[in-house]
Amino acid sequence: MIERGHHDMGGLPAGKVKPTEHDYAEWERRVDALSVLMGAKGVTVDERRRHIEALPPEAYDKMSYYERWIVGLTQALIQRGIVTTAELARKMAQVGRRG
């Protein structure tokens, strides 16, 4: 059940490839940029990938690419202590109220 990571999908049956593209939203571009900037500070892509791979399968499948990336980045930063869960909670509540 866990020998194969949910992300490790090479060779599994799947449907037709839909050649979808979308113009990336600003928030998605910022996630990409933040990941690059934090990479320059030593937060490796490998850590971020590990956190993405740890997502529950349903979440992994339902989330969009940059939704997975922001979670991967945030988890990596929490693990490193660059931000804490408590700080994030306060900030998300604050931003949520502000809109």
Add this chain to the structure above:
Amino acid sequence: MAEPRFRPGDTVRVMKAYPLGHVRTPFYIRGHTGVIERICGSFPNPEELAQMRDGLPAQPLYRVRFMQKGVWPDYRGNPADVLEIEIYQHWLEPA
């Protein structure tokens, strides 16, 4: 830095192992036999980098070529079709 154990042209087998942690050797290729196509260089081990360790000493990374018909039992295509994958040395054994 570990010395490369393999050279282009060597036949190698991918370990049939399913360890926990972050792994960059895809599930589908474990246990399969291929040929070293090139040595890419040596790099910090991503399995260790993922755990916030430095991944040193750098490990040799190879591109390994596999025959598609050897990897997939139902492969339909040119019998000469290949699959080329980067695999770290510690996942490879001489075959």
Add this chain to the structure above:
Amino acid sequence: MKDQGKYQALTYFQLMEVSLRELLMEKGLVTEEQLANAVEDMRRRTPERGARVVAHAWTHPQYKTRLLENGTKACEELGLDVPALKLVVVENTAQVHNVIVCTLCSCYPRMLLGIPPDWYKSRNYRSRMVREPRAVLAEFGLKIPAKTRIRVHDSTADMRYMVLPMRPAGTRGWSEERLAALVTRDSMIGVALAKEPRNK
């Protein structure tokens, strides 16, 4: 840094991005300017950069040899900044067709070509391209002859890949600029060929 347009409530993930960004800025780890520059940096990385490399290789055989030997150095030779990119360029010929996938995530030569398309990161592409490349390529409208060998490259570790498509017939004497316009992103991933010159 507000998104333009009609007010829409932030999704959970957008809320996370705003919050993380503000925290990092409050801590002095990221500045507005750095972020804006990084976003701009990625914006200007487009497939046109790869197309330039391809067109130069088509018109300069020795450059092509160097490109196939060390993709990163060859890009830098043309003045393209490709930080930390370890590029492997694979050449299409009449006998061999190359196509790139990253089954484990979405590795792509971003520092050269920019952000990859959605489909490249999709479950269906990542699952099937290693196993049935001909069928997937046919879904893209590309029929590879049975006698042509296909090399699928699964970008699993530190290298990143770009396909050097075949130069279309009927382009003798064309300038590099004109040639570059025939080179699409999809031809550098390997799900398409370079465009044919339009018949006059």
